[in-house]
Every structure is written in structure tokens, then in C-alpha cells.
Amino acid sequence: MKGFKEFGVAMTGVFPVKEAVVLAKGAEKAGLGSVWFAEDYFFRGGIPYIAAASMATERIRIGLGVINPYSRHPALIAMEFGALDEMANKRLVFGLGAGVPYWMSQMGYAVDKPLSRTKECIELVRKIMTGQNVTHEGEFFKTKDVKLIFDPVRKSIPIYLAFEGKMGLELAGEIGDGAILSIFNTPSYIKFAWDRVKVGAKKAGKNLDSFEMVSYIPMAIDDDVDKAIRLARNLMKLYLPHSQPGGPLMEHAGVPADLTKAMTKAATEGRDVEDMITDKMVQTLGVVGDTESCIKYLRQFIEAGANTPVLFPMPGVDLQQTMKVLSKNVIPHLR
Numbered sequence: 001m002k003g004f005k006e007f008g009v010a011m012t013g014v015f016p017v018k019e020a021v022v023l024a025k026g027a028e029k030a031g032l033g034s035v036w037f038a039e040d041y042f043f044r045g046g047i048p049y050i051a052a053a054s055m056a057t058e059r060i061r062i063g064l065g066v067i068n069p070y071s072r073h074p075a076l077i078a079m080e081f082g083a084l085d086e087m088a089n090k091r092l093v094f095g096l097g098a099g100v101p102y103w104m105s106q107m108g109y110a111v112d113k114p115l116s117r118t119k120e121c122i123e124l125v126r127k128i129m130t131g132q133n134v135t136h137e138g139e140f141f142k143t144k145d146v147k148l149i150f151d152p153v154r155k156s157i158p159i160y161l162a163f164e165g166k167m168g169l170e171l172a173g174e175i176g177d178g179a180i181l182s183i184f185n186t187p188s189y190i191k192f193a194w195d196r197v198k199v200g201a202k203k204a205g206k207n208l209d210s211f212e213m214v215s216y217i218p219m220a221i222d223d224d225v226d227k228a229i230r231l232a233r234n235l236m237k238l239y240l241p242h243s244q245p246g247g248p249l250m251e252h253a254g255v256p257a258d259l260t261k262a263m264t265k266a267a268t269e270g271r272d273v274e275d276m277i278t279d280k281m282v283q284t285l286g287v288v289g290d291t292e293s294c295i296k297y298l299r300q301f302i303e304a305g306a307n308t309p310v311l312f313p314m315p316g317v318d319l320q321q322t323m324k325v326l327s328k329n330v331i332p333h334l335r
Contacts, residue, residue, distance in 0.1 A: 167196075240260065
């Protein structure tokens, strides 16, 4: 897919479900195109958010970004996807990824062969969603006479993949309907992601006319630039110590591996990493500043290939107000 599609907003598990529903309704009223719900362990689960938001909204697309193929069997995923899509009247987009290794290890899951496992999972989900009676014995999953006892409103549902590395992005191009890019993606990373997606699509002999690149972006839009930077830094100091040192996200953002390792070490020892995060890093890893500068940076994301920029929430930022600013003062300049 080429060009800007829509703006979205993401909700994390820190929001009470009722509050998240209010925000979803606010996003619809503000004219945003989609609302995305994370499933971060061990916060509130993504499925209850989607169910509640589906019943409270009418037009806005609702995305689940993302669940993993370790803690749920494909048959359960297909069952949940079918029921949720029915509730939302065909407005849902589903995301799969391998999950955060540390969280998965806390539940006793070894994140082995994440790409092969995800591929097999998606193949099974899609088969089950068609209404077939599915018996399968693969490397990771088994089913015996699995068949949904209801007819899904869509037998083919959009499934997006969420991986950081080149092989995962290639898999997204090969078998996915879109890709969900983690927070801290940058215009440089988006170009890298598209390059890898194209490799996967070529392997599968498919075109990318309808493929959607979803870009999660921390945003703090405020004429008080110092305040915006301070709020963004408070979010980044929570997440950056858990980033992959030297991984594609950090590499394309210009964050040295040694710095990421130092932040990880400091956080492990209970020390604050705030002083390690410069203003330049903050304004590279997020859309942070006054309205004019944020519009300029968002244009770079879109020009790089982000079809759907998604506002990622951060503590202290008024999401309802930010959505109004996006709708009235930002989005008209991006189309």
C-alpha cells in the first residue's frame, strides 16, 4: 500500500477497561481511523478491551497488537478471532508476534523458532476460520477434527505480524496482510522494514497493494517543548533498557549498542537511566515537540512508508486532547 491511510491510537494495559472504551469512542468521534489494543503481560489483557470497544463503537477499525503463538493454541485464536470479528461487524485487525522473551520466560515458555511457529500458527488459524474440519500434526501444533461450530462473519481475516528483525519482516511480507512496527521505529527503520517486506512478498509471489505498515509512535505534542520532552523521556526510560542492543530499531535510531547495554545494566541495578537519554534521542525515538515540528517529523514517517501512524500513549499526556490536536491541526497537513 502506498501513502497515508489513516491515523490511529494505541491503548496499553495500564488503562482501566472502562477508560479505554471512553478513549476508543473519543478516537472515533475525533475522526481517527483505528484504535489498537496491546496485550502486554502482566497488565490487562487485550481481548477484553477489544470486546468492550467493539460494542461501544460503530465505525472505527479495532486492532489487536499483538498476541503470541505460545500462550494460545491456533484453535483458540481462531475461535476468539471469529467471535470478536462478529461483535465488531468485520472491523477487526489481528496481530501476531513472538512476544517479549522475558515475559514469556516468566510463564515457562521458551521462545524457540518464533518465525516457524508463527507461520504454522497462522496457517492453522486461517484454515480453521474457513470452516474446514482440520486435522493437523506439525512441528509445533496438533489438531484432531477441529471445526468451528459457528460461521465466522469473515472466513478470511486480516492478520498482521509484529517482528523487529529482517527475517520476521520478510515473513510479514510473505504471509501477512500487514506489519505492526514497535515503538521507537523511525523513518529509516520504516524504509528498512519495507525493503524486507518486499523480499518476503517476492518469495511468495504476491503483490503488496493492500499491505499496511502500522507504525506505533510515542507522541507528546505541546507548545511547551521542554514539557513534551520531559514527558517522553519518562516513558522512554521505562522501555529503552529492554530494547535489543544493536538491534534494527536502535541501529536505525542511532542509539549505540553500548548505551542500550548500559541502560539495561543500570535498570537491573535499580538506577535511573533518565540522564542517559538525551533530548536528541527523545525527539528521534518519538514525535515530541510543538505542533509544527511534529507535523514535519510525521511527514518523514509517511514519506518513508508508514501508512498508519499510531499514537502510542505515555504517562502525563492527555490522550483526548492529543487526539483533538491530531484531528484538527495535524492530520489535515498530512493528506
